[in-house]
Amino acid sequence: MHNKIPKLILLDFDGTMADTFKEMVDINNKLHKELGTDPIDYLEAIQLREVPMRDWLRIIEIPIWKVPKFIRTIINELEKRISTLELFPDMKNVIQSLSDKDIVLGVITTNSKENVREFLNLNGLKQISFVKHTDFLSGKTGVIKETLNEFKLSEDEVIYIGDTVGDIKDAKRAGIKCIAVTWGYNTEVLLKKYEPAAVANKPEEILQLLNFQ
Structure with missing residues (x-):
C-alpha cells in the first residue's frame, strides 16, 4: 500500500483504539x-x-x-x-512497533482530550505524542491540515487510521491516505465503498500494509 515510510501517523480514538x-x-x-x-x-x-x-x-x-x-x-x-474501556487487542503492540520506526504518533478525535489522555495513561501508551480534538459536525479535515503545517510535512508523509466513513472522507479532503479498520463503528463493506487507501481487518494488518512485517 505504502512504499514510503510515513513520518507521522494520526489515529482516531473511538472504534480504532478504544472499544466504545x-x-x-x-x-x-x-x-x-x-x-x-x-x-x-x-x-x-x-x-x-x-x-x-x-x-x-x-x-x-x-x-x-x-x-x-x-x-x-x-x-x-x-x-x-x-x-x-478496553484497548482493542494487539493495538498496543502495533503502536509500539510504529513508534520503534521513529514515526510520530498522534490522535485526532471528536472525544475529549481529557478522556483520551486518561485512557492513554491507564494503558501505558506513552508513544502517543499529542491529542487533538475536533467537533463532530466540523469533521477532522481542518485539524489534519493544521497538523501537517505544524510538522511541516507533505501529504504523502502522513497517514490517518480510522474506523468510519467520515474518517476516510476527512483524510481524503486533507490530501492524505487513510487506512480504514473494520473493528469499529462501520463495517468493512461500507468502508470499502468509500475507497480508503487500504483496509485492515485486525490491528497487526496495519503493520503488514505499511510493509513492517
Missing part, C-alpha cells in the same frame, strides 16, 4: 429521555454499523440542533467509564 461502541449504545439507552432519543437494542445497534455515522442521527431521531448536547452527554458519560 457498546458503551455508546448503553449510554443512549440509559439516558434516552434526557437525550431525546429512542432506546435501541444491541442487535439494532450492530446494524447501524452498515451506514455512515451521520445517518445514525436520522435513524435514532436526533435533530441536528440537538447533536452538540448529545455528543457532550456521551463524552461526559464516557469520562466516568474510562477505566473500564
